[in-house]
Amino acid sequence: MAKPTTDQGVTTAAGSARTHAPLIELRNVTKVYGGRVLSRNATVALDDVSLTVAGDTPQIISVVGESGSGKTTLASLLMGFISPTSGTILYQGSDVASLGGARMREFRRDVQAVFQDPFSVFNPFYRVDHVLTVPIAKFRLAKSRADRHDLMVSALETVGLRADETLGRYPHQLSGGQRQRVTVARALMMRPKLIVADEPVSMVDASLRATILESLRTVNQTLKVPILYITHDLGTAYHVSDHILVMYRGTIVEAGDVESVISAPKHPYTQLLIDSIPWPDPQRPWGQERTGRGEKVTVPEDHHGCRFADRCPAVMARCVENAPPPYLTGPDHAATCFLHAEQPALPKERLSELLTVSAPKS
Template identity: 55%
Template sequence: MPLELRDTEVTFGGGLFGRSHTAALAGVSLALATDRAETLAIVGESGSGKTTLTRLLLGLLRPTAGRVLWQGQDVHSLRGAAFAAYRRAVQAVFQDPFGAYNPVYRVDRMLLLPARRFGLTSSDDEARALAARALEAVGLRPAETLGRYPHQLSGGQRQRLMVARAMMLKPRVIVADEPVSMVDASLRGTILGALHRLRQEGGVSLVYVTHDLTTAWQLADRVMVMRGGRVVEEGDVEHVIGSPRHPYTRALLDAVPPSMPDPGWLEREDAA
């Protein structure tokens, strides 16, 4: 498996002398397909453990128990070139486009620095050309984006910039934690369409973390439903959302507006 969690648990201590413990995840396992790119949606309400799970996948958090594996190796045992390869192969798109940038630097830096560090280009001109292509792929105009500071861009522009950065590194997996929850409805299709094209054209698997069953149904191949740090239901998207077995999944579906969006919206975004 390229990226895998095996029986992972995460427990946080607190209270006087650390005597109180909270289980953020309990016995969670997942594995992405090895023979194809796929989109796995992680669905649940706030506090269900979704963000803790994404931090495990990105190597930002060490599990209390269990293992995080990349191509069969424990992520926390990787060193040197092997760790750098994992960092490039598994990219993140975070929920908050406002807190993801250093306000001191122009946005060019977050595109050009990774291109140089990972050896994607041999010159600054090539790096700029690569960055420009990535920006255009997410609907941004390089001339209106490069050279600016983060505060000079809108929230939607900053979120699309995060997607562009992930795209230009040619990853194998993108972990997207609520990537459209803080942007206008008019931009959601653009961002999700760009991620969908990465899977269709670039063979990139996507872990799509969301509380929105509507977009999960449109975008995902498989769904994992989480509650209280546990997986309560998982499987093919048509079965989980079309014929849910767990009461919690049914409750989430009951909260969705009665009409699902037109299934063709992703194709229209691809053609735009």
């Protein structure tokens, strides 16, 4: 049983209640840009998504999908950068929209981000130390200059950087991979309960990707910090993740254990993503959609069914009429597709139950 949280050494009833609540919860969250949900000019970036991150299980969950699938919007909502159009986002049982003062600082400390662009994080007029010293001062992480230096050195060493080769330099004097690892070190200093890594290797050379991903994996395994890894790259998602969420046009279409989802995808969209991975054989065709056992169905633009219906090789009439619920296709695998309607239906709120492991992937 977890110990109640304390405030200045005094256990509070509210703190005790927060101890038993998940770290982050999205409850039926929708995010619309450019107008209301039914407006012609509206873009529904996230549509009725529910997700729970317990925060006490050291796992890596990948969120994958093509551009426009809602991955970054999901990350921004989790970090409190934007507000939902509808639905609720909870931090330890409290609505993020109502947080203020000490509770908001606690939230900002517990949920840390590693961004896509390792260049824009740094001010070129400041040494890289600035990225590390500002949060130390803001969150009062050190009592003296010596403590501050030791904290920075420890964080840098955790991600494979030497302090004497990093501190005191300007951003242009470091490689893209080094800059990205400094941002990981910055997040680590906060002792977060969750790291949200949004495309952290998409803007660095291929030779550096393994190094950065290994740094994240080391953080996950040694410090027991869960990581939400946002990516469009199924290859890296497979190698670093314990579990995976596949998104398409703002909805979760498949979720489960990464081995199960990648080796035996159940949703036609996930199958399309996997088939689009180029093979090291020029004679082997790739990037072609599978032929399915679908029906001859006219898919109107304004239908209210499955969002993948207009691209799906297995589309059926019911796919256009109604949106499918998630179906449990295995012990820890679900797909939002009528092809599996003979399997038990799973409420969206329970999808997160598939994203729990007893130990990190080795």
